[in-house]
Amino acid sequence: MIRLSEAPHGRQLRIADIQGGEGVRRRLFALGFHKGDLVEVNSQGILRGPLLIKNLAADTSVALGRGIAHRIMVDVIPDEG
Amino acid sequence: MKADTPTVIFLGQPNSGKSTLFNAIAGHKALTSNFPGTSYKHTHSEVNIEGRLLNVVDLPGTYSLSPSEPAEKVILSHLFQEKPDLIVNVVDASILGRSLELTLELLELGFPMIVALNMIDLAEKKGIQIDPNTLEKRLGVKVVPTVASHGRGLKELLEAAFFCLGHPCLTISPRWSGDVEEEVGRLADRLPPEIIIAGNPRFTAIKLIEADKTFCVEVLAEAAPELKSELDLAKKRIEDKRLALAYEVFSAERHHLALKLSEESSRVQRGKQLSWDERVDDIIMHPILGYAILVLIFLAFFFLIFKIGGPLEMALLGPLARLRALLSGWLGTGLLFHLADGLLQGIGGGAAIVLPYFVPLLFFMAFLEDLGYLARAGFLLDTFMHRIGLHGKSVSPFILGFGCNVPAVLSTRILESPRDRAITSLLIPFIPCSARTTIILALVAFYLGPAWALGFYFFNILLVAMIGRLLALFYKDPSPGLILEIPSLKAPSLLTMVRKTYLELKSFVKFAWPLLVGGSVVLSLLQFLALDKVLNTAFSPLVVHGLGLPKPLGITLVFGFLRKELSLIMMLQALGVEYKNLLTVISREQILVFTVFVSFFIPCLSTFAILWKESGKKIAFLSVGLSIAVAIAVSLLVRLLF
Numbered sequence: 230m231i232r233l234s235e236a237p238h239g240r241q242l243r244i245a246d247i248q249g250g251e252g253v254r255r256r257l258f259a260l261g262f263h264k265g266d267l268v269e270v271n272s273q274g275i276l277r278g279p280l281l282i283k284n285l286a287a288d289t290s291v292a293l294g295r296g297i298a299h300r301i302m303v304d305v306i307p308d309e310g
Numbered sequence: 311m312k313a314d315t316p317t318v319i320f321l322g323q324p325n326s327g328k329s330t331l332f333n334a335i336a337g338h339k340a341l342t343s344n345f346p347g348t349s350y351k352h353t354h355s356e357v358n359i360e361g362r363l364l365n366v367v368d369l370p371g372t373y374s375l376s377p378s379e380p381a382e383k384v385i386l387s388h389l390f391q392e393k394p395d396l397i398v399n400v401v402d403a404s405i406l407g408r409s410l411e412l413t414l415e416l417l418e419l420g421f422p423m424i425v426a427l428n429m430i431d432l433a434e435k436k437g438i439q440i441d442p443n444t445l446e447k448r449l450g451v452k453v454v455p456t457v458a459s460h461g462r463g464l465k466e467l468l469e470a471a472f473f474c475l476g477h478p479c480l481t482i483s484p485r486w487s488g489d490v491e492e493e494v495g496r497l498a499d500r501l502p503p504e505i506i507i508a509g510n511p512r513f514t515a516i517k518l519i520e521a522d523k524t525f526c527v528e529v530l531a532e533a534a535p536e537l538k539s540e541l542d543l544a545k546k547r548i549e550d551k552r553l554a555l556a557y558e559v560f561s562a563e564r565h566h567l568a569l570k571l572s573e574e575s576s577r578v579q580r581g582k583q584l585s586w587d588e589r590v591d592d593i594i595m596h597p598i599l600g601y602a603i604l605v606l607i608f609l610a611f612f613f614l615i616f617k618i619g620g621p622l623e624m625a626l627l628g629p630l631a632r633l634r635a636l637l638s639g640w641l642g643t644g645l646l647f648h649l650a651d652g653l654l655q656g657i658g659g660g661a662a663i664v665l666p667y668f669v670p671l672l673f674f675m676a677f678l679e680d681l682g683y684l685a686r687a688g689f690l691l692d693t694f695m696h697r698i699g700l701h702g703k704s705v706s707p708f709i710l711g712f713g714c715n716v717p718a719v720l721s722t723r724i725l726e727s728p729r730d731r732a733i734t735s736l737l738i739p740f741i742p743c744s745a746r747t748t749i750i751l752a753l754v755a756f757y758l759g760p761a762w763a764l765g766f767y768f769f770n771i772l773l774v775a776m777i778g779r780l781l782a783l784f785y786k787d788p789s790p791g792l793i794l795e796i797p798s799l800k801a802p803s804l805l806t807m808v809r810k811t812y813l814e815l816k817s818f819v820k821f822a823w824p825l826l827v828g829g830s831v832v833l834s835l836l837q838f839l840a841l842d843k844v845l846n847t848a849f850s851p852l853v854v855h856g857l858g859l860p861k862p863l864g865i866t867l868v869f870g871f872l873r874k875e876l877s878l879i880m881m882l883q884a885l886g887v888e889y890k891n892l893l894t895v896i897s898r899e900q901i902l903v904f905t906v907f908v909s910f911f912i913p914c915l916s917t918f919a920i921l922w923k924e925s926g927k928k929i930a931f932l933s934v935g936l937s938i939a940v941a942i943a944v945s946l947l948v949r950l951l952f
Contacts, residue, residue: 294791
């Protein structure tokens, strides 16, 4: 299990845990990010900028600040073949 | 509003095309955008459709209906106030799984509802075939595929709406997993009638379990203490079983049910190849290329605004001056002339100095917003905003501020945290609006050279950053950080852009312009009553000794806040020289000090008023204090340095 902020780009990741305050967690849930979802890191801003996260099931993208990505734990799904 | 006019509420997630659909039905009144959460104002329209009068309401886009989020609570309470006869839930078909989460939450409410399966063309382009009939059966409400931007499906949607207004179209609340269902059912059965919201015990029970810090729970604790402990127990049982907090359990239930419904009703035939917008996105969101493009876009943005605004301003200022000369010929120099002159300068100043720059800015902003680029700019600039204690969502209010500070302050409503809103509102007055840009161009660029003007801008932005950092120190709780949906890129529609420009403009004309005219008249009267001399003497310690400027400029500086863009004309009037002879009475250094002071000193009466209205007295006066302090400090510094 690693932090989303440290996850490799372009790999399938499964959300293992979403930590943080209630406000932030609620907003993430509302945007359709839940434990067990498959996501992918698509891009990032320079100078430790935000991460562009794609939810693979819902096909939506959000920009997450580092602080928030730091509190989302993910498992890297091994590549098939 | 007549009692027999049925109320139809449009509700959907941000970017679902809800406002576009509403526009297509209700006319030219709603604001649409591709930046999450901009239609902050709700729109009421009474429309006549095929001979039937409807009261249609467009509520702001929302991702969910949690009573513990302030913005979402407003929507909930609005829903109960309006007691809609029908809800039209607008769903983005291209991201059906996520969009249905709100649909499920709306079904819990129990109001009659139909679903507009919007942007079905976009879904098809993505290779998703949705079967509306299957979805209809699963949801238990009528589903109509639409493409709001092309008017497709509107007729069918209206037919469905009219059918539901005439016949009972009851909704069935979605069922959750057995364990959750059991707890909800048990609590719902035992709720005393006075607690039940909108006659719906099931909905009340769900919200009670889901949101613990709400008014309802307090009422429950007071009205039926034994039920409150029952509620706590129910919550605890759910939380112990699922090893998650109750709100998370409900949210996850909706999430998984929504995804399941979406899978059951659609067939995906997506190949491996990337669609055009994904490829474009890879470039514009690229960590290096993306910034190069961002800089280019904004350079082009401001270049175009000046290219359009400059000549327009010149073209409008000439006739204005002629009209003024004509007026003085007719009316002499008496009170009547001063009154008329104040009015003319106020109306003309707004039309000739602010509008030429502001209208193109609003239009290009609407373009970037509808395209979806503004959200992307927020992503790219988040890093820099973080340095000043904010995050990417503040980017769009700041850009708006370059046109006029008033709508910029208004747009801070898109920020969720009160802290971010306060800091952004306090920083906006330091953004050089079009009125101040005119002064910077006329004085600094003309008398010291374009490089100085550019340097002035650069310094101005640096100053905003420094003040931001400083302000962030006073707000203990850190910014919650950026959570911003990046909507898919969409081709903007000209009509929507024009409508949005018009709406923003309307708020400027209605709010800022009258204050501008009023200020201008007051100033004219002051001159007529020769009170300017008295005031000049009163302010001379600061103006003459502090800033090293000629004494007659006192009134210009101090009353600049009544009419900022008039500062230049007032300066010439006060000094009694023509624009081209300015250097005969004042040095280049003095011009710089003057411009610095005018730029950072209280932006204008309208900005002050909007700050008061939007953020309260405290922030408004804090802003005034801050701007006076900064203006004095920086102009003293400039005087010492040059």
